[in-house]
Amino acid sequence: MNLKTGNSSNGFTPEISLDKLHRMAAELILPGRSILRLLNTVLEFVTNFLARVLGSSLIRRHFHLLLSGLVLFGPVLSFWVSKYSIFANSNHYLYRKFLRSTWGWTCIFTGAFIILLSLSVRHSTSLSLRHLSRVGLTGLLWWSCQRLLTLLEDAAGTCYEPMTPGQDGQSPASPVQPLxxxxxxxNKASCLKAHMLWRGYEVSQDVLILCFCCLLLVEEMCVFGHHLERQKPLQRSPGTPLRVVFLLCVLLLLVWMFLLLCLLAYFPKFPSQQLGGALGYLGWRGLYQGLYRLGSRWGCPGLPREGLSTTVYTNKQP
Incomplete structure (x- = not known):
């Protein structure tokens, strides 16, 4: 008796066909496509809403006033916050991973958004590099400001070493402050590293870079709403990567504002934090309201919207 015939007559050999496999794969892929379509719809709705909010004249013209009010009146919250909160610990994860690398995170997300937006509009490498140079100029300004503030703090401050009660002839129970x-x-860095006291004038560099990055993110992202309006007549929608990066930039803006509020509420330092906020505002004002308005003819990268609003309309009826 043939073994193959015997197995077939007993029903042990399964019948495998390409049509059946294709139907099974289609049944598995269909739910995945439905989920992806739903997520894409939610992404479009959220990004469109955020683009309208950030692109509104209220945010573009008055966001710096909101940030200024937060810096001025944020320390008042120190009377109501609890010193036992997890955000009152300077070694918190948010402070260690985000606050000490604020400019790095801002540079990565802002640079990715600028490149994707410029390529989706004009497909021009030179235009993308020109807009990306704004991030480079901003980084150069921040590096120079850091060095200048460090030099000023070292020149205006003094390092002190606390004396033990036995060194100045006082008894251990003496209420007088040790000399x-x-x-x-x-300098300040070596003094603090040696666990000594540094006294002098200082500017909060954390508040400075947080305020500056918040203003920079709003300035760069407000163009996305205008880009959506320009794409409507063409019946085109920005790609999913551009929308995802835009959403990440908005989340990063919220993180910076939350960290700024935590610094002002849990670690108030007047007036160094207010000086840092003022310098951050002046840096944004000098770049986006002064230098970048000169345009490309002066060798400047220009404003975020410059060169991105020229769209060629096709199939347009006279």
Whole structure:
């Protein structure tokens, strides 16, 4: 008796066909496509709403006033916040991973958004590099500001070493504040590293870079709403990667504002934080309201909207 015939007569050999496999794969792929279509619809709705909010004249013209009010009156919240909160710990994860690399995160997300937006409009590498140069100029300004503030703090401050009660002849129970030994040859970094006291004028660099990055993100992202309006007559929609990066930039803006509020509420330092906020505002004002308005004819990268609003309409009826 043939073994193959015997197995077939007993029904042990399964009947495999390409049509059946194709139907099974289609049944598995169909729910996945439905989920992706739903997520894409939600992404379009959320990004369209956020683009309209950030592109409104109220946000573009008055966001710096909102940020200024937050810096001025944020320290008042220190009377109501709890010192036992997790955000009152300076070693919190948000402070260690985001606050110390604020410009790095802003540079990555803003640069990705600028490149995707410029390529989706004009497909021009030179235009993308010209708009991306705004991020480079901003990074150069921040690096120069850091070095200048460090030099000013080292010149205006003094390092002190606390004396133990036995060194100045006082008893351990004396209520008088122990004297301090002066160290003239120390800068701020080496003084704090040696666990000594540094006293002098300082500017909060954390508040400065947070305020500057918030203003930069709003300035760069407000163009997305205008881009959506220009694409409506063409019946085109921005790609999913551009929408995802735009959403990530909005989330990053919310994180920076939350960290700024935490610094002002849990670690108030007047007036160094207010000076930092003022310098951040002046930096944004000098670049986006001054230098970038000169245009490309002066060798400047121009404003975020420059060169991105020229759209060629096709199939247009006279």
């Amino acid at each position: 301090l030994l002066l160290h003239e040859d120390q």
